[in-house]
Amino acid sequence: MNIMVGGGKIGREIARRSSESVIIEIDSAKAKELEGEGLRVINGDARNREILLKAGVNNARVILVTDSDDVNLEVAELAKRLGSKEIVSRIVDPSRAHHYRKAGIIGLVCDESNAANLLTIVANARRKYFEMKVSEDSGLAGKELHEVSLEEDCAVISIFRKGMLFRPIPGIMLQPGDVIGAVCGKEVQQMHNPFDRILVIFRYPEFRDIVVEEASKLASQVGAEVFGISKEKENGLSVCSLEDQLPSLDGVGESEIVELLKHVRGKFDLIVTDAPRRKIFSLWTKDFTWYLNPPFLIAKRGRRYSKILVVVNTSDPSELFAHLKALSHPTVGFKVLILDEELLPYQNQLVEVSNVDIELVKGNPIIEVVKEVKRDYDLVMFSLKNDLGNIDQPLLWKIVEKTPSSVLVVE
Amino acid sequence: MKGVYTLVTIALLAFATPLFADRLRVPAVVLEVFAGMILGAYGLGIIESSEWLEFLSTFGLIFLMFLSGLDLDINIIRKKKKFAYLGLLFLALSMSFSYLLTLAFGLDLLYAILLTNVSVGIVVPTIREMGIVKSNLGQQILVAAFITDFVTMFALTIYAVSVRTGKTGYELLLVFGIFLVFLLSYYIGRLAIWHFPEFMSRWFTEDPMELGVRGSMAIMVSFVGLSYLLGVEAILGAFLAGALLSIIFRGGERLEEKLYGIGYGFLIPIFFISVGASMDPLKILSSNFDLLVILVFMAFAVKIVPSLIFVPTFGLVNSLRIGIIQTSKLSLTIAGVSIGENLGVLSYDEASTVIFFTILTCLISPTIFRALYGGKSE
Numbered sequence: 022m023n024i025m026v027g028g029g030k031i032g033r034e035i036a037r038r039s040s041e042s043v044i045i046e047i048d049s050a051k052a053k054e055l056e057g058e059g060l061r062v063i064n065g066d067a068r069n070r071e072i073l074l075k076a077g078v079n080n081a082r083v084i085l086v087t088d089s090d091d092v093n094l095e096v097a098e099l100a101k102r103l104g105s106k107e108i109v110s111r112i113v114d115p116s117r118a119h120h121y122r123k124a125g126i127i128g129l130v131c132d133e134s135n136a137a138n139l140l141t142i143v144a145n146a147r148r149k150y151f152e153m154k155v156s157e158d159s160g161l162a163g164k165e166l167h168e169v170s171l172e173e174d175c176a177v178i179s180i181f182r183k184g185m186l187f188r189p190i191p192g193i194m195l196q197p198g199d200v201i202g203a204v205c206g207k208e209v210q211q212m213h214n215p216f217d218r219i220l221v222i223f224r225y226p227e228f229r230d231i232v233v234e235e236a237s238k239l240a241s242q243v244g245a246e247v248f249g250i251s252k253e254k255e256n257g258l259s260v261c262s263l264e265d266q267l268p269s270l271d272g273v274g275e276s277e278i279v280e281l282l283k284h285v286r287g288k289f290d291l292i293v294t295d296a297p298r299r300k301i302f303s304l305w306t307k308d309f310t311w312y313l314n315p316p317f318l319i320a321k322r323g324r325r326y327s328k329i330l331v332v333v334n335t336s337d338p339s340e341l342f343a344h345l346k347a348l349s350h351p352t353v354g355f356k357v358l359i360l361d362e363e364l365l366p367y368q369n370q371l372v373e374v375s376n377v378d379i380e381l382v383k384g385n386p387i388i389e390v391v392k393e394v395k396r397d398y399d400l401v402m403f404s405l406k407n408d409l410g411n412i413d414q415p416l417l418w419k420i421v422e423k424t425p426s427s428v429l430v431v432e
Numbered sequence: 433m434k435g436v437y438t439l440v441t442i443a444l445l446a447f448a449t450p451l452f453a454d455r456l457r458v459p460a461v462v463l464e465v466f467a468g469m470i471l472g473a474y475g476l477g478i479i480e481s482s483e484w485l486e487f488l489s490t491f492g493l494i495f496l497m498f499l500s501g502l503d504l505d506i507n508i509i510r511k512k513k514k515f516a517y518l519g520l521l522f523l524a525l526s527m528s529f530s531y532l533l534t535l536a537f538g539l540d541l542l543y544a545i546l547l548t549n550v551s552v553g554i555v556v557p558t559i560r561e562m563g564i565v566k567s568n569l570g571q572q573i574l575v576a577a578f579i580t581d582f583v584t585m586f587a588l589t590i591y592a593v594s595v596r597t598g599k600t601g602y603e604l605l606l607v608f609g610i611f612l613v614f615l616l617s618y619y620i621g622r623l624a625i626w627h628f629p630e631f632m633s634r635w636f637t638e639d640p641m642e643l644g645v646r647g648s649m650a651i652m653v654s655f656v657g658l659s660y661l662l663g664v665e666a667i668l669g670a671f672l673a674g675a676l677l678s679i680i681f682r683g684g685e686r687l688e689e690k691l692y693g694i695g696y697g698f699l700i701p702i703f704f705i706s707v708g709a710s711m712d713p714l715k716i717l718s719s720n721f722d723l724l725v726i727l728v729f730m731a732f733a734v735k736i737v738p739s740l741i742f743v744p745t746f747g748l749v750n751s752l753r754i755g756i757i758q759t760s761k762l763s764l765t766i767a768g769v770s771i772g773e774n775l776g777v778l779s780y781d782e783a784s785t786v787i788f789f790t791i792l793t794c795l796i797s798p799t800i801f802r803a804l805y806g807g808k809s810e
Contacts, residue, residue, distance in 0.1 A: 383637070383686075384633055384636035384637045384686065385632075385633070385635070385636040385681050385682075385687075386682070387625060387681060387682060388625055388629050388632045388633045388635075388636065388681075389629075389633065391625055391626055391629040392629040392630060392633055395629065408511065410505075410507035410508070410511060410682070411507070411682050412682070413682065415622075416622075419626065423626075
């Protein structure tokens, strides 16, 4: 069952194409007009609980196509409380997309004709794959692909043109008749933005500003929330939002932090911490970095990244590339160092990222990686799996310990 | 003047043997040894012993062991821990069984080491040709071969030192001295990479001065020199130098290709041809035939019986395959024979027979291994 909120052009179009649907329209004259067209209509304000219940909101898909973001968001919240199974909305003002994301709504930004197309498919299909046709009069024709804004949990995977399949390169110019294929879903969102909740842990007070600054910059770039650990007299260590207070860890031993990490495992998408002072892998005791589960970031710069080195040292670099994409920005330049010829096909995953310089290592992998990490990058990324076999773990830890760059270690 | 003929003949043979080996589908080294036999002192007498030949041949053996060390792939052993444990168990059983059989047949302990040994140089190309290097079976075969190669190399050195010095503890400690130098060199090498990557990079890229080859040769010769100083077998020094490069750098095909070019392109064929030239095939077949048969029987027994430990993981047929390919022998066995001869443990006839036996395993083992596959790869 689909409930359309708003009986305008888009709502009407979707209701016509979808067999099981009801429109909630606030304007009584318009409601009558729609009824006259043979559509099922409830006249009333969807912000009213009774109206939504009457439309059968429980377990239904709610499609919001009003011309106000405020109304859409308000109805969405109520519908969610009343048990709707999915909420899809057209975003009126693209700058408010993050409000939709925070509310857990699938939001779509596109012009009216395409919105109708896209939302119809959403309404009818249970799949996560959608297609959108670029029509003559749509605002999409003549635009480059990167100018088309899709929601965070959607990614364009193909463009069909005159029977041919094109790769979704950011610079491709859309033409009338093109069919854009996109996938949406949680997994895609994770690919786009692997971090929602970031935990900051610092051991040395002098590094506090750097770590907090770098974590906050990263969080603002990827839209994540930052948390910290602080010591309370009675309850021991606890996790708090960094917005509330700047935590202090004076007098907290590393073993206590390691213990706490066991409790919060899986609750954070990224741990940001300071650079180790002693050898991570010493003969007597291991540094606490050793106990961290990836992904974790060793923050040393305390600023936004402009040069990032990605060392592709795993046979499946998808995770590494997902993090790369999450950090991609027009002002960020990436160097991707591929350590094995067999991994070259994976570079296709990076077609949509601009400013990427991909290089296959020709000489000795260890030496080439060392040469590259010494070239003053803001951030070095690698995988902890390290299953290619041509780089050893001690070298990776040395990069963590010795380089002036921040280091992001992923699974 | 005769020495010049010998060198020219050997150089031409070294060039021609791979061409025929390809057609006959046998390893080139087998043909090299046979060619040596035909043209050597007990054949047509064209190849005569000389100081030059002796020097080049010894250098060829050292280079062969150096490349054996370079072939070691520590990553496979680290990545496949379960296979490494199985490989170690297989080696322990195989070594114990070899020891018991040599006791039963009244042979010297050296035979136990030689029978346990496996040739990585034969195993790798064979499984590569079958397309199974990356399969679990292929990885198990490789891991077992690397472990066996390393341990038997070490065992051979200890054996040689203890026989030469009358089994005193002091000299044996010197063997460990070379391992200490090995560890120290490893750390120095890693520090050099971290602090001078631009310089080290020249070892692996196109460099007109061929810095990589020069550096590798310097390391090899230094380790061989150190072996002499410590009274350890030169082949252990060469082997450790190769292993050192392999462990420090973990890859870098361009340098390896150049070193292979020098070794297999010139020096190593000289060694195998001169080994063949010093053998008397008729004598082996007439007077030492019994020993040859016993060795072949023992070689298969000491590998196939312990290979049954692989049955729960790989099944019976695959376990037999592992056992059979592990019987192939070459460089270290031949090096062991030279050492045995020098130490007076092996008589000239025995030495010739063991070399003949080694060549036979090179031919038989990969052939049976392929036959068990029925020409199919996994």
